[in-house]
Amino acid sequence: MKVAIFFGSKSDKDVMKKAADVLTEFGVEYKAFIISAHRAGALLQKTIKEVEADGFEVIIAGAGLAAALPGVIAGSTTLPVIGVPLECISEKSNGLGGMDALLSIVQMPPQIPVATVGINSSKNAAYLALQILAIKYPDLKEKLQAFRAKLAKDAEASGLDVKF
DSSP, X not given: OEEEEEEXXXXXXXXXXXXXXXXXXXXXXXXXXXXXXXXXXXXXXXHHHHHHHTTOOEEEEEEETTOHHHHHHHTTOSSOEEEEEEOOOXXXXXXXXXXXXXXXXXXXXXXXXXXXXOTTOHHHXXXXXXXXXXXXXXXXXXXXXXXXXXXXXXHHHHTTSOOO
């Protein structure tokens, strides 16, 4: 079970680390790459081929602004790609709060889909990757089921004795 995590800039590292943390929690191997689709296209294509050859099964790709990275990856592989729209926070930011990235990722052309999670929601991308992998790996499916059962139990307990 292996998941590749791509993002285009060092400034995205803190947000994308949350995906890595979830994968680690569930015992899923990952490898992360910082590669810009715009600035290093040849390196990106080479790395996608290596990821495929190395047996990775799902790709998580985070990108902000024009958010081309998830779509470029999806157009270069048949592995499932989960896009994480990222909010760009800098003085050069366009002030759209990640909506530009969200719309860029979710509006892929027909036949080249990218599953898309919420803005900065790399944790949810990891959980979706786990669900995809759980189709093939029964042990992971059991871990996810136990995790969901605990979530339900915690939610029930927290709503039963509310104090103001």
